[in-house]
Amino acid sequence: MPIEVCHLTHCYSEGSAFRTVALDDVSFRIDDGEFVGVIGHTGSGKSTLVQHLNGLLRPSSGQVLINGEDLNGEHVNRRALRQRIGLVFQYPEYQLFEETVAKDIAFGPKNQGLSADEIAERVRYAMDCVHLDYDKYAERSPFELSGGQMRRVAIAGVLAMRPSVLILDEPTAGLDPRGRDKILSMLEELHARENTTILMVSHSMDDMARLATRLIVMSEGKIVVEGTPREIFAREDMMTSIGLDVPDAARLCARLRTMGYNLPADLFRPEELKEQLLRLWKEGSAC
Amino acid sequence: MKSDSRVQLNDVSYSYEEQAAPALSGVSALIQPGEFVAVLGHNGSGKSTMAKLLNALFVPTEGNVVVCGYNTREEKLVWEIRQRAGMIFQNPDNQIVATVVKEDVAFGLENLGVPTEEMIPRIESALSAVRMSAYADKAPHMLSGGQKQRVAIAGILAMEPSVIIADEATAMLDPSGRKEVLETIRTLNRQKGITVVWITHFMEEAALADRVLVVTDGQIKLSGTPAEVFDRVEEMREMHLDVPHMTALAGELREAGMPLRPGILTVEELAEEVERLCPLKSAT
Numbered sequence: 119m120p121i122e123v124c125h126l127t128h129c130y131s132e133g134s135a136f137r138t139v140a141l142d143d144v145s146f147r148i149d150d151g152e153f154v155g156v157i158g159h160t161g162s163g164k165s166t167l168v169q170h171l172n173g174l175l176r177p178s179s180g181q182v183l184i185n186g187e188d189l190n191g192e193h194v195n196r197r198a199l200r201q202r203i204g205l206v207f208q209y210p211e212y213q214l215f216e217e218t219v220a221k222d223i224a225f226g227p228k229n230q231g232l233s234a235d236e237i238a239e240r241v242r243y244a245m246d247c248v249h250l251d252y253d254k255y256a257e258r259s260p261f262e263l264s265g266g267q268m269r270r271v272a273i274a275g276v277l278a279m280r281p282s283v284l285i286l287d288e289p290t291a292g293l294d295p296r297g298r299d300k301i302l303s304m305l306e307e308l309h310a311r312e313n314t315t316i317l318m319v320s321h322s323m324d325d326m327a328r329l330a331t332r333l334i335v336m337s338e339g340k341i342v343v344e345g346t347p348r349e350i351f352a353r354e355d356m357m358t359s360i361g362l363d364v365p366d367a368a369r370l371c372a373r374l375r376t377m378g379y380n381l382p383a384d385l386f387r388p389e390e391l392k393e394q395l396l397r398l399w400k401e402g403s404a405c
Numbered sequence: 406m407k408s409d410s411r412v413q414l415n416d417v418s419y420s421y422e423e424q425a426a427p428a429l430s431g432v433s434a435l436i437q438p439g440e441f442v443a444v445l446g447h448n449g450s451g452k453s454t455m456a457k458l459l460n461a462l463f464v465p466t467e468g469n470v471v472v473c474g475y476n477t478r479e480e481k482l483v484w485e486i487r488q489r490a491g492m493i494f495q496n497p498d499n500q501i502v503a504t505v506v507k508e509d510v511a512f513g514l515e516n517l518g519v520p521t522e523e524m525i526p527r528i529e530s531a532l533s534a535v536r537m538s539a540y541a542d543k544a545p546h547m548l549s550g551g552q553k554q555r556v557a558i559a560g561i562l563a564m565e566p567s568v569i570i571a572d573e574a575t576a577m578l579d580p581s582g583r584k585e586v587l588e589t590i591r592t593l594n595r596q597k598g599i600t601v602v603w604i605t606h607f608m609e610e611a612a613l614a615d616r617v618l619v620v621t622d623g624q625i626k627l628s629g630t631p632a633e634v635f636d637r638v639e640e641m642r643e644m645h646l647d648v649p650h651m652t653a654l655a656g657e658l659r660e661a662g663m664p665l666r667p668g669i670l671t672v673e674e675l676a677e678e679v680e681r682l683c684p685l686k687s688a689t
Binding site: 265362396 | 646
């Protein structure tokens with residue numbers, strides 16, 4: 119179920135003195151099974167973009183095509199399309215409300231009118247996806263859990279709808295390192311095992327370096343550049359000029375290259391750099 | 406007159422409920438005037454409990470907390486303490502009370518009954534210290550997260566505190582917001598000598614502190630300079646904490662035999678060590 123965004127423009131407060139162009143002629147395509155990272159400053163338009171992808175906002179102009187169908191077209195079954203695109207908002211744990219974890223996760227499937235058996239099966243499946251033990255947590259109140267666990271319950275609620283595409287806005291914001299790791303490894307597994315298409319908005323270059331197969335870099339409502347993490351992170355100057363960082367490993371690589379060391383230009387993972395630095399050291403001590 | 410701006414925890418324990426396991430147990434620490442101390446710990450480690458004990462939101466179950474010479478147990482002194490030890494919280498939206506920035510900064514002063522003539526210059530200087538003077542007449546909801554946190558800091562500064570306690574004040578901000586808030590606090594610490602207790606789980610922020618306290622299971626497990634603390638990569642990981650990427654990489658290189666110096670925190674430091682150990686053969 120590919121997603122295609124064509125010349126999408128979105129203005130807030132159209133017709134008033136506060137009119138702001140949040141998205142300005144944005145076009146891109148996401149194919150099945152991709153793990154796309156969207157990065158950019160606060161105010162770059164990332165969250166606005168995400169809300170367009172499941173029809174929460176309507177474009178000022180341009181189109182969002184899901185599987186070739188215009189999400190905002192006149193005769194389109196918006197509800198059916200939206201159900202296949204799971205959207206996880208920022209701080210989704212604020213949206214939990216049920217008495218138990220299982221009931222909260224069941225909310226979506228129940229509204230879809232599924233049978234009790236099917237709902238139970240979906241809840242188990244979703245809890246398994248987010249690595250929450252069913253026997254241990256299903257009957258607990260979500261409000262007794264840690265922040266990271268609550269967030270995973272919220273994500274499970276979206277996964278229980280069995281979306282073909284999962285969109286997450288800042289899924290690790292505000293979590294401690296342990297909570298963050300759990301979310302990331304869960305997404306990694308979901309992508310590998312279920313081949314779910316994932317689009318993730320994040321400020322964390324390290325999260326992106328670890329997971330994304332492709333990056334879309336946004337600034338002031340426009341796409342500045344698209345490419346693999348390897349291509350993007352090798353362009354430290356461009357990233358700095360729009361107020362973004364590159365991972366530390368990429369910075370070290372760039373710095374050593376400027377100093378005159380013979381290193382590939384596009385290293386961004388610590389493990390790659392480790393190998394290269396050991397090579398330099400061994401070559402150095404050999405002569 | 407009490408001019409002592411030390412923060413002292415003497416064998417402090419705190420339990421939320423009588424029967425429950427204590428959130429903090431037997432913690433002692435002395436934070437010197439003008440020090441910038443980072444407190445690192447994962448969620449549930451007890452670090453936020455510690456913050457709330459420092460400005461008398463909580464009173465210890467056992468032991469004593471003494472802030473600027475005042476014991477938090479003495480109820481009459483609570484306002485004295487909070488005036489001297491201001492606190493910034495995680496969520497910028499929960500800390501703004503007024504509809505205009507300068508009125509928000511005035512809030513604390515009004516409560517103290519500071520006369521208007523005195524209030525105005527204090528508000529102006531507080532907003533200028535956090536570089537928000539241009540926004541004095543703006544509505545807070547039009548500001549970014551980082552700007553809101555700076556307004557919250559200005560509100561505390563206007564009270565002329567000796568100590569600022571920040572409980573994950575950057576957790577909900579984007580990287581540039583985090584940088585601007587941290588730089589603001591660091592400057593206030595250096596220029597005005599305000600003691601800072603900076604509670605965080607971002608190790609990059611802790612790396613900039615004078616001293617790092619690592620809290621796990623309600624106890625201070627490690628204490629030292631950032632270089633000393635982060636070099637203990639394994640111990641930190643066991644406590645589910647990160648270390649700076651370059652410190653971790655340096656650790657792995659050392660394990661593979663490269664004789665790097667201890668205490669590497671930054672890209673620049675590691676680059677220098679590579680230069681020392683792998684000298685470039687001059688091409689000419």
